[in-house]
Amino acid sequence: MKNYDVIYIGSGHSCWHGALILKALGKSVALVEKDLLGGTCTNYGCDAKILLDSPFELKEGLDRYQGIGLKQEAKLDWPALMAYKKQVIGYMQPAMQGLFQNFGFDLIRGAAKFIDAHTIEVAGEKYQAKNFVIGTGQTYIPLDIPGKEYFHDSRDFLSLDEIPEHVTFVGSGIISMEFASLCLSLGKKVDIVTITNTTLDQYPLEYTSQIVERMKGQGANFVFGAHVSEIIKIDDNNYVLKTEEGAEIKSNYILVAVGRKANVEDMNLEGLGIKFSARGIEVDEHLRTSVKNIYASGDVIDKRIPKLTPTAEFESNYIAIDIVNPLNGKIKYPVVPNLVFTLPRIAQVGVSIAEAEQHPELYRVERSELGKTMSWLNKNQTSEHATFIIDKKKKVLVGAAILSDDAGAYIDVLTLIINLKVGVRKLSKMIFAFPTQTYALISTLIPLLLKK
Numbered sequence: 281m282k283n284y285d286v287i288y289i290g291s292g293h294s295c296w297h298g299a300l301i302l303k304a305l306g307k308s309v310a311l312v313e314k315d316l317l318g319g320t321c322t323n324y325g326c327d328a329k330i331l332l333d334s335p336f337e338l339k340e341g342l343d344r345y346q347g348i349g350l351k352q353e354a355k356l357d358w359p360a361l362m363a364y365k366k367q368v369i370g371y372m373q374p375a376m377q378g379l380f381q382n383f384g385f386d387l388i389r390g391a392a393k394f395i396d397a398h399t400i401e402v403a404g405e406k407y408q409a410k411n412f413v414i415g416t417g418q419t420y421i422p423l424d425i426p427g428k429e430y431f432h433d434s435r436d437f438l439s440l441d442e443i444p445e446h447v448t449f450v451g452s453g454i455i456s457m458e459f460a461s462l463c464l465s466l467g468k469k470v471d472i473v474t475i476t477n478t479t480l481d482q483y484p485l486e487y488t489s490q491i492v493e494r495m496k497g498q499g500a501n502f503v504f505g506a507h508v509s510e511i512i513k514i515d516d517n518n519y520v521l522k523t524e525e526g527a528e529i530k531s532n533y534i535l536v537a538v539g540r541k542a543n544v545e546d547m548n549l550e551g552l553g554i555k556f557s558a559r560g561i562e563v564d565e566h567l568r569t570s571v572k573n574i575y576a577s578g579d580v581i582d583k584r585i586p587k588l589t590p591t592a593e594f595e596s597n598y599i600a601i602d603i604v605n606p607l608n609g610k611i612k613y614p615v616v617p618n619l620v621f622t623l624p625r626i627a628q629v630g631v632s633i634a635e636a637e638q639h640p641e642l643y644r645v646e647r648s649e650l651g652k653t654m655s656w657l658n659k660n661q662t663s664e665h666a667t668f669i670i671d672k673k674k675k676v677l678v679g680a681a682i683l684s685d686d687a688g689a690y691i692d693v694l695t696l697i698i699n700l701k702v703g704v705r706k707l708s709k710m711i712f713a714f715p716t717q718t719y720a721l722i723s724t725l726i727p728l729l730l731k732k
Contacts, residue, residue, distance in 0.1 A: 282386075284308045286603060287400065287409040289392045289547070292319020294415035294578025294592035296380065298600035303384050305604055310386040310409070312402055317376040317387075320417055321589045323369060324435040329458065331365050332438065333621050336465050337685055340623050344660040356466060358443050366439070394548045397571050411603050414547075414561060414569075415577040415596070418540035418587070421558075423450065427511025430519055431536045434459070443468055444532035448521055450508055452479035454620050455537035457491065461623045464498040471529050473503040473521065475538075480620060484633045487626045487683045490663065494623075503527055542580050557582060565610035566602050567595060575599045586618045614699045615679075617691045624663065627687035629695045631679030636669045643678065644670045646728045650684070654720050661685060666721065668728055675729055676703045686717055693718050697725075704729045 285307040288295035296318075299309045316323040339354045346353065380387060390403035399408050420433045434455045447463050449456035452474035460470045472479070472495075479502075480488045492502065507524040511534060514520065521529045541558040554569045555562040560582030567575050577599055578592030585591055595611070602608045617629035636643035651664035658664050661684055669679030680694045697707070707726055712719040 281406050281408055282310070284310045284386070284407065284409040286310075286411045286413060287312060287388075287407060288413045288415055289400070290319060290413075290415035290417065290578075290580075291317050291376070291380070291387075292415060292417060292578065292592065293321060293589050294319070294417065294580070294596050295413060296383075296385070296596070297593045298413065298577070298596035298598075299385055300383055301597060301600035302603065305600075307604070308386075309384075310388055310407065311380065312388045312390070312392045312400070314389070314391040316373060317380065318372055319415075322372050322376065324438050326589055327372070328365055328369050328438045329621065331368060332361060333458070333462065335361060336462055336623060339465065340685060341659050348660070358466060359441055362439075362441055392547060394552050397552060397573055411573045411575065413575045413577050413596075413599055414544070414580055415592070416543040416547075417579045418560075419543045420537065421539045421541050423508060423536055423538065425508060425510055427513065427519075430511045430513055431534055433535065434537060437535055444517070445469060446531040447471075447533045447535065448473060448519075448529055448531040449535050449537060450474070450521075451537040451539070452476060452502075453537060453539070454480065456535070458621045459535065459537075460495065460500060461621075464495055464500060465623065469531075470495070470498075470500045471503060471521075471531060472500060473506050473508060473523065473527075473529065475505065475507055477504045480622075480626070482618075483620060483626045483628060484667065484681050486633070486667075487665070487681065490683065491622050491624075491626070501529075503529070540579075542582070544580065566608070567599055567611060575602075585613055586616050588616065588618060591616055615695060617695045619688050619691060624661070624683055624685045625687035626681070626683055627691035628681040629679065629691050630677075630698050631669045633667055633669065633679075633681055636679060642672060644672050644731075646670060646731070648724050648728070650720070650724065653724075654717075657715055657720055658684070658686070658717050666690070666724065668725060670729060674701075674703075676701050677725065677729065689718065690721055693721065694725075 286302055286309050288299055288311045291311045291313040303309050342354045388402050392400045392402050394400055399406055437459055443466055446469040448471040449460055450473050452472055457480055463470050479492055509524045510522040512520040517532050542560040544556055549556055552571050554571055560580055561576040562582050563576050569576055577595045579587040598611050615630040619627040636645050646668045648666045650666050651662040655662050664684040667681040671678045677697050682690045
């Protein structure tokens with residue numbers, strides 16, 4: 281029976297970054313993987329999404345210059361783009377295999393099941409370790425209704441050679457709204473069916489409502505407050521979605537994105553007394569489960585911190601240090617930016633607009649219509665908008681939200697300002713490139729920090 285210092289269950293960002301640190305410190309490390317090496321983000325999540333999405337963002341920018349510098353409309357070729365995506369993402373498996381081998385990780389293929397706190401079984405073989413890290417992420421939640429076999433998930437969509445003419449999305453969260461944006465840009469018919477009365481609940485309503493109205497203008501049909509009850513197949517390319525409220529929607533493709541749950545089935549966590557639910561595994565302030573030599577990392581954790589790739593990497597690095605340093609302090613998260621890739625993007629970080637407005641004695645909310653004041657500089661994004669949350673007493677930025685195709689670049693700069701507590705005095709001593717959008721952003725922020 282092979283014995284290791286640490287065995288990681290999973291091979292995504294929540295695992296291999298920390299494994300690299302431990303290997304550099306001379307520890308023996310193994311990674312267990314039952315699916316694709318590198319996990320969701322690398323193979324059928326973030327990387328595939330941004331690769332497919334980027335040309336859509338560029339087309340959006342070009343379209344804003346029609347009649348003021350451009351005469352020919354840019355056209356998207358999804359089949360060619362998908363072929364490119366499959367080429368790039370397809371290389372990830374041999375690349376990750378070589379990378380892990382170069383790092384010196386042992387790779388164990390199969391599903392892991394705990395025998396006891398120091399032993400797992402994979403494909404009929406047993407392995408032991410002083411410590412384990414569970415980084416198995418999440419899996420999508422299916423709807424258990426008649427016709428559920430006709431549903432698709434995000435992994436299916438990100439491999440479509442052709443986008444069907446009519447796509448119905450069940451759910452109004454990040455996956456549905458991002459993919460619907462792509463379909464609408466391609467001129468496809470789109471339905472978004474959701475039990476809620478809003479979309480993208482974790483983002484500011486004042487921004488998400490603008491996205492909804494824009495999508496409606498592109499032809500999207502939103503069905504709010506609806507409970508899907510049945511899917512009927514007409515033929516291989518036509519389906520009818522029925523709701524309890526009596527609606528019937530015909531389309532060519534139905535994608536379900538109503539949430540995700542912790543991927544912990546058949547691991548025998550209950551046999552070890554490890555507490556978990558669909559939200560994830562319960563951990564302490566060192567990311568340890570109720571069995572102290574077993575950690576959890578990434579999206580599989582039950583946590584309020586955003587479940588994102590950078591967060592998973594941060595936790596993975598923390599766990600590696602915690603394993604080798606018994607005196608390591610409790611995990612302390614910096615502010616975590618998050619970004620939804622609709623068209624335009626929405627980003628936020630730190631104290632939310634809702635929280636700030638609930639505590640006017642602590643925070644000041646400042647809104648700036650960037651698109652109306654500097655459209656010549658921001659690629660003609662007339663709807664671009666920023667909201668700044670300012671600590672009244674300390675006069676420092678503590679939160680922000682952005683609506684812009686360039687929200688990602690903006691929010692990274694603002695995250696740095698928030699984490700380092702950079703006030704007016706320090707900002708005024710810095711020189712930024714000009715004329716750039718970030719220069720204009722900082723120039724907008726400085727007088728707002730000074731405002732009483």
